[in-house]
Amino acid sequence: MAISLHYKVHAVCIPSPFQSHIKAMLQSAKLLHHKGFHITCVNTEFNHRCFLKSRGHHSLDGLPNFRFEAIPDGRDGLPASSYESSTTQDMYSLCENIINDVLLQPFLDLLAKLSDSSNNVNPAVSCIISDDFMAFTITAAQRLGLPSALFFTISACSFKGLKQFQTLKEKGLFPLKDESCLKKEYLDSVMDWIPGMAA
Known part of the structure; x- marks a missing residue:
């Protein structure tokens, strides 16, 4: 069912900051966009740069109603030295920061920016779709009175193992x-x- 042209649902999609999770969330976001949703995909700045490096500097430009945003370096709780690596970040520390809600405030700040009515570029945020491992997004949705959905991005094999x-x-x-x-x-x-x- 397509969404009315007079009202676009604005879904903010945020995966865990790991490659396979990002890929799965991006596929889901593309399907929602195809059905008429306005989409904002959120990554850490580190992963955003990696994405641009692998796909090309302008690879994320020019997509109507589909945009990318990033939680800035330093707001994910990692030391500055972790942004210099060209391969990967300290997964253990990043997971610990996710569990300890270090990303909650930067995510709330981003949601406020996306819903700013003086910025007529986007419709206000309607809902949050997050990776199941990003529990802080539930807190953000509750604080803002937004519906949220958790998306389990792991494979069926991984799920059976868990x-x-x-x-x-x-x-x-x-x-x-x-x-x-x-x-x-x-x-x-x-x-x-x-x-x-x-x-």
């Missing part, structure tokens, strides 16, 4: 007991009890 945490604990495989569990022999252990997943 559902096995209880079994891993029962079998004594999780949590890891000591550093000996980090050896190749242990890490190559076959887990053949997960229904629908071939060993």
Whole structure:
């Protein structure tokens, strides 16, 4: 069903700042855009630069009702040295900052900018679609009275694996007991009890 031309739903889509999550969210955002949504995709500035570097400086220009925004460097809680790398950021620290809601205030600031009525470029933000791992977006949506949806961007195989945490604990495989569990022999252990997943 297409959206009325008189009112465009403005969905802000924010994936976890990791490549496969960004790719999955971008595919979903494209489908919503095709159905008439105004889309704003949000990345960290680091990932935004990586995207431009891989696709070309003007690759994100000229898309009607589909735009990209970034949470600026330094507002994601990482030290300045982490922005100098051309490959990847400190995943552990980034995950910790996501869990500890470090990105909440920068995200709220961005939502305020996007909904600024003096800026007649975009319709006001209507809803937030976020990666399931970005729990701070729920808090942002509640504070602003916006509907939100969580999008689980991992593969079916990963999801089935996550559902096995209880079994891993029962079998004594999780949590890891000591550093000996980090050896190749242990890490190559076959887990053949997960229904629908071939060993």
